[in-house]
Amino acid sequence: MARRRRVYEGKAKVLYEGPEPGTLVQYFKDDATAFNNKKSATIVGKGVLNNRISEYLMARIAEIGIPTHFVRRLNMREQLIKEVEIIPVEVIIRNISAGSLATRLGIPEGTALPRSIVEFCYKSDELGDPLITEEHITAFGWATPQEIDDIMAMSLRINDFLIGLFLGIGIKLVDFKLEFGRLYENEMVRVVLADEISPDNCRLWDTKTNEKMDKDRFRRDLGGVAEAYQEVARRLGIMPEGGPRDIQAPTLMQ
Structure with missing residues (x-):
């Protein structure tokens, strides 16, 4: 896997230097946090699902004339974005x-x-x-x-x-x-x-049951967080083939 330099790490994503000037690689983690990081856990596959869902929504939003930092999805967990x-x-x-x-x-x-x-x-x-x-x-x-x-x-x-x-x-x-x-x-x-x-x-x-399909399932200990995210992806028609898979993070340069 390509070695790249980490630029920033947040609660749910890591930014690495991109392949060209003015670009970054955005990596989606499986980490889940709530209440200003007072509650945390790892939800396997969440990063894969968020990557696909965000890719789809960013692309659709661009179609209505809203400029975004999104360029394209690189793999199951990474996107190429413009540096802003x-x-x-x-x-x-x-x-x-x-x-x-x-x-x-x-x-x-x-x-x-x-x-x-x-x-x-x-x-x-x-x-x-x-x-x-x-x-x-x-x-x-x-x-x-x-x-x-x-x-x-x-x-x-x-x-x-x-x-x-x-x-x-x-x-x-x-x-x-x-x-x-x-x-x-x-x-x-x-x-x-x-x-x-x-x-x-x-x-x-x-819309019918008011069942929560978002991170409130984690905040409120409702369970089924990954399943709810999968259902959102399924309804959007973008569920990864075979379901979300784990992909290792890129190797960091020290």
Whole structure:
């Protein structure tokens, strides 16, 4: 297996230097974490499933004109992506009350919201990703007003598209998290969708039973995490042949 230098390692993915300048290889791990890393486990095959699901969704989103960092899938666990400067703001789009929104505002879980709500969080594990406003984002220089406008427009467009896509396979898109980055091309800079879109950062419920098909199964000790992710992949028509298989990580250069 090719030797490559590790650039960054997060809770669910590792970034390695890419084969060409301006590219990275994104490797999906089987690690699962919750509650700001206070709970962790290994779910065999999760990385394979998230790689395939995110590949499919990123490609479909690109088809509707949303720029992304995704280039192509390399193998069962890796993607080639464009190197971007990550904007330290997580964007949460909520369609149905669940999770922290239900807790904070006392809105019963499962309540349809009057309209889709967009929230911002400062991307900081040490601080627990606190909620922030546009005022914080611009005051501290995390993003410009124009970048915020672009992020909002893309987030709502992605939400509209994914709601329809998931409803078509019997799944409710309850809420999900997006990350964006600055892509530098020659003298141009533009904001693009980054990170991943998978059951790790989406809440997905079956439309008939409201059964959870996402990482809440791990957070709440419901069991069947891998099976739920497999069902999402199956409904999307992208279940890996023979099911998810384990692939070793690339050898690191010290």
